[in-house]
Amino acid sequence: MKSICEWSELLYKDVTETPNIIPVTDSYGNGEHVNIDYDNIKISNMKIVMKKNFEAELYCSTCSELRNTAVKNLHTNLNSNKIETIIKESRYKDDAPRSFEEYYKFIINKLNVALSPSLWEVTCLQCKSKSYLFIYTNINGQQIIHLSETINGVSTPNTPYEVSYYLDQAHKSKIIGANSAAVVMYRTALEHLLYNQGYTKGMLNAKINELENGINSGTAPRWALNLDVEILKIIKDLGNGAAHTNKGDITKQYLFDSEIVNKLDLVFKYLLDEVYEIEIKRNKLVTKLKDVRNQI
Ligand SMILES: [Zn+2]
Structure with missing residues (x-):
């Protein structure tokens, strides 16, 4: 709204x-x-x-x-x-x-x-x-x-604390309408997510590039293989836009309305599922099925 x-x-x-x-x-x-x-x-x-x-x-x-x-x-x-x-x-x-x-x-x-x-x-x-x-x-x-x-926030059960901390900050900013602050927090949450996944070198841009190279050469983690890296680049660019001076044009901040912030929530929910949840869910399911098979 x-x-x-x-x-x-x-x-x-x-x-x-x-x-x-x-x-x-x-x-x-x-x-x-x-x-x-x-x-x-x-x-x-x-x-x-x-x-x-x-x-x-x-x-x-x-x-x-x-x-x-x-x-x-x-x-x-x-x-x-x-x-x-x-x-x-x-x-x-x-x-x-x-x-x-x-x-x-x-x-x-x-x-x-x-x-x-x-x-x-x-x-x-x-x-x-x-x-x-x-x-x-x-x-x-x-x-x-x-x-x-x-x-509070979009963290999933297996989201690491350093990522969920910034998602919680984003949520707190969002509910009082501090949307520019929320957008910066999403960017930081993304940087921690990549750090947590082993992309420790350089700023966020370098981390995304390293992941993209890994996807292209087939060495990236499984969750990344079907990922559209553009999504990560957009989160980075929006975060930069919310934090930088933009040649003194403060009206750009009005682009960050509650609809955009809600969409970022949805993007993060998707990312967190892909990175931290899907494999665990699949393993649990397979283990259960194996248990039953072993009893036959
Ligand atoms: Zn509901």
């Missing part, structure tokens, strides 16, 4: 019976492109209700996937009286709306602003785990903090 605005379609319902659009006309009766009285641009009987329960596709940190979730409002100041007041007091200032839809969007933006602060309970419909969304506004605009009552 990039911003609360993505929820708008689920969150609000237009229950205006017959939109009564106050016409914009000049004294000669022309409908458009004339002296517009901005105070008159409104739907005089617009009525919008906010749903306190709805279903939405959100990231579940227990499943580490996008899941259908039940969202329930626990606290908001945006009650029906406030919605009514916002509709009544909102006026277009610059561009007059030409349609009901335009005016509706304009009002919804106002309602979204008034959603700060609010608290929402999110229940994953698959694993039933609960998480909480806290929406508030700081000097950078509206922020969403996503707190889960279950797992």
Whole structure:
């Protein structure tokens, strides 16, 4: 979820019976492109209700996937009286709306602003785990903090501590919306993963190159043989982008939204499975089958 605005379609319902659009006309009766009285641009009987329960596709940190979730409002100041007041007091200032839809969007933006602060309970419909969304506004605009009552980070049972430490740091950064910090932590987690696998020389770039050479010459570990090394290069480049000055262009950091950070979680989950889990799982399975065979 990039911003609360993505929820708008689920969150609000237009229950205006017959939109009564106050016409914009000049004294000669022309409908458009004339002296517009901005105070008159409104739907005089617009009525919008906010749903306190709805279903939405959100990231579940227990499943580490996008899941259908039940969202329930626990606290908001945006009650029906406030919605009514916002509709009544909102006026277009610059561009007059030409349609009901335009005016509706304009009002919804106002309602979204008034959603700060609010608290929402999110229940994953698959694993039933609960998480909480806290929406508030700081000097950078509206922020969403996503707190889960279950797992922290994407570490798997056999992930070495030095890797899981940085994945936990990434997770902690992510839940408070410090996405640039999270992206740097993923890069460091990757460097530790490669170090742990015996790629100890040089910086991350050198480690990835050594692995790539190993893949090409067939000497790389088994988990790497089907790996698309580009994935590792992307994690490295994103981490560099989050840490470097980028010629003073701070706006690049806005690219690191919660969707990107969730995707990095998924990439790491895949990597950790390949590197630390699949072989152990396979060995366990084979051992069990061998035990049975030996008893025949
Ligand atoms: Zn789940």
